[in-house]
Amino acid sequence: MTGWLRLCAIAALLLSTTACGTLGAARSDRAAAIALAARDDAVDCSRPDRCAVPSELRGLAGTAFAETAAAGPEGPPRHYALILDEGGDALLARINLIRSATRKIDLQTYIFDKDDSARLVLDELLAAARRGVQVRVLIDQLSAIADLEILAALSGAHRNLELRIYNPTFGEAMPSYFDYAASVICCFRRFNQRMHNKLLVIDDAVGIAGGRNYQDDYFDWDAEYNFRDRDVLVAGPVVREMERNFAEYWIDPRSVPVERLEDVAALLLARGVPPLPGVPALRPERVERISRAAVDPQLVHERLVSRAMPVGQVEYLADLPQKHSEGPDGEGAGASGLAGLLAGAQERILLQTPYLVLSDSALDIFRGLRAREVPPHVVVSTNSLAATDNPIVYALTYKYKRRNVRELGFDIFEYKPFPDDPPVDPALGGAMPGEPVAPQPTPSPARGGSPLPGSSGSLGSGSSGSAANADGQVEDKLRTETRPSLLRTSAPANRPVPVSGEGPRMGLHAKSVVIDGRIGVVGTHNFDPRSETYNTEAVVVIEDPAFARALADSIRRDIAPGNSWTVAPREKPPVLSGLNYSMGKVLEASPVLDLWPWRYATNYEFQPGPECPAPVPRRDPAFHRCYLPVGDFPEVSLGPKSIFTRMLTAFGAGLVPIL
Structure with a gap:
């Protein structure tokens, strides 16, 4: 058989x-x-307002x-x-x-x-x-x-x-x-x-x-x-x-x-x-x-x-459940209306997505923008391998790094697992990235039922991304877009990779866009094939310069040098630079993850000093003087062989639509 x-x-x-x-x-x-x-x-x-606070x-x-x-x-x-x-x-x-x-x-x-x-x-x-x-x-x-x-x-x-x-x-x-x-x-x-x-x-x-x-x-x-x-x-x-x-x-x-x-x-x-x-x-x-x-x-x-x-004009663009019967709406209704917003950009797109995996239609949009006489400047905030909760998806970001940087002209910033300035406030119980976790207190006695307003009873989560069940046993925690493994019955196989730091870390999950400094978008759409084809999605679109400025400031905070690495082309090697580029481009078109060792682009860390008082764009002549290359997978505590093995485990062209 x-x-x-x-x-x-x-x-x-x-x-x-x-x-x-x-x-x-x-x-x-x-x-x-x-x-x-x-x-x-x-x-x-019995009050008409239902005793609302x-x-x-x-x-x-x-x-x-x-x-x-x-x-x-x-x-x-x-x-x-x-x-x-x-x-x-x-x-x-x-x-x-x-x-x-x-x-x-x-x-x-x-x-x-x-x-x-x-x-x-x-x-x-x-x-x-x-x-x-x-x-x-x-x-x-x-x-x-x-x-x-x-x-x-x-x-x-x-x-x-x-x-x-x-x-x-x-x-x-x-x-x-x-x-x-x-x-x-x-x-x-x-x-x-x-x-x-x-x-x-x-x-x-x-x-x-x-x-x-x-x-x-x-x-x-x-x-x-x-x-x-x-x-x-x-x-x-x-x-x-x-x-x-x-x-x-x-x-x-x-x-x-x-x-x-x-x-x-x-x-x-x-x-x-x-x-x-x-x-x-x-x-x-x-x-x-x-x-x-x-x-x-x-x-x-x-x-x-x-x-x-x-704020000014506000729209709620959301798919209907009929998307699962009829497929994406080609007329731009629902969350798919994002395509028209992106295609209409004139000067600048500031995009934040945890998973930089572009669908064919998204590629067409960005290639069309790039082909203009004066293309809009596209800045992308996304996850590094060390920060992402989904390393399998990151494999595609890695594979198409040359295309995204060179052909599409993206300025890409990859979020660090231990950012210097995260939007976290310990005053409300927030865990600061990289700080030692305090010993967990003895749990309060178990309670049944539901509390009155102002009190609470909770089921607990373990101190290492796990959850304690009713018997006190530790269960693995399902995170975000991960799927259960068909080869393991104990836990999702697609989990964050080990990193060199200690204490809680962070990874991007925000999905937002600022277009031309006047339109702000916040929602669930990851701007990827899965969001376009399989999932139903929803976004809030606000056309208001003040709101767009506030949203842009939030994203720029995330791409600041202390919070993200800058992705940029490597300095050209003295010999065979043309061969290296051509091989990378050819292998990029293959249906599997290529293992060509000399990538077109890598990650850089800003090095402030007297000659480099402030960050500069990757196209600035002073870039390689002010930025230090830190490798393709900074802060990941795995060797290259283990990293590629993990990526290859579930990688394939057939997975692109569902990642």
């Missing part, structure tokens, strides 16, 4: 096994009825709507926007706004973990439901809460809380690794069609969109690895469009009530609705600190409200 026949036989067996396990409509209905009957219908508050941050929406009404039907809508760069501020804003809700809360996300920050948010959502607010939560199945007890408990927690899972593979909340293997053979495209959108909408008035999921490493709380991410808070009429887009996903057949998923339903049929597991917080003092901060009006004003700015 050939290898392909064996794979097909295995797939048929797996699929038949899965089919035999199907509950059927009648049993699914019984499970749903069990969850529905168990839901608490008591409401803690007064919030100046929430009040920005009232101001925006009032100014819009005053401008009249002919005037442009008025909005306020706030860039959320620091993880602590991003979590603080979410908790404050959830407590301010008077009618409804809609939350959409790709990842929802069960660690300290995620459980804090979950507790706040439950508290909001119990005071009478309608709460809807939609999570992509691939990275939904990885605990059947929690999912089953939430299915019957309260009548005001609904949880749905998007695009569940084989109708399960938690597919097995055999299911993953079967999906590669039987339904590869469907399995890879993920809802990558992240959105929080409060009362159709205030929305938060951007790159952050619900996991400690998106809020600077992880002790091993944190994401340098970015959200934007928007208050005003455009939030109604955010809400309408969420509703399209909520009613889509791919969004399945959690109680109707086979593994959750089986638990409900066997045991009924379990209590919400009570697991201690790993760092309870940190959780209490931000919980108190969320109801401190002065602190909320200083950290958040005072930095909000009135």
